[in-house]
């Protein structure tokens with residue numbers, strides 16, 4: 001009897017860890033902070049920019065944008081961002097001459113991380129920005145009065161406030177999928 005209970009407990013644990021590994025959409029704590037998704041570093045990269053300057057004197061950075069895999073798959077099929085979509089922006093300082101490089105610039109320390117989430121917290125179809133640090137488990141919602149929202153609305157309003165003009169591989173994947181569908 002005791003033995004079979006141990007077996008049951010062990011298989012429940014296995015189910016629990018499998019569930020934890022699967023993407024479950026954005027989750028929030030009681031204060032409305034977003035739980036920083038664990039597998040973020042394994043999400044498909046949809047954008048890479050160098051020295052893109054748009055916010056005053058932020059200095060030269062290398063930015064990478066990733067998208068959660070489940071909604072990436074949906075987007076390339078439908079061309080629409082499902083509710084729950086999460087995009088992650090990582091901003092790094094460029095570094096030079098890391099051996100054996102004789103020229104060029106590569107990624108150095110991260111100076112900013114944020115998520116853009118279609119969580120509908122501001123009404124149907126709306127997105128919220130969340131900022132988080134390297135070791136943070138949760139991210140703080142950025143107030144809607146901040147310039148994040150107005151710039152994204154003004155220059156990417158036609159594409160769901162996501163800067164699709166800088167994500168060619170995502171556009172190409174969506175177009176390929178549309179052609180493949182009879």
Ligand code: HEC
Nearest residue numbers: 049054063065087089114115116129147148151162163166
């Ligand atoms: C003046 C315009 C502007 C402002 C202000 C701005 N952004 Fe962006 N944002 C961009 C551009 C351009 C990109 C394209 C990708 C890049 O930066 O490499 C982008 C991309 C992003 C992305 C990747 C997903 C997407 O929607 O394309 C996130 C996340 C993001 N910004 C967060 C923020 C946050 C958080 C703030 C406010 C603290 C902010 N942005 C303020 C212009 C802006």
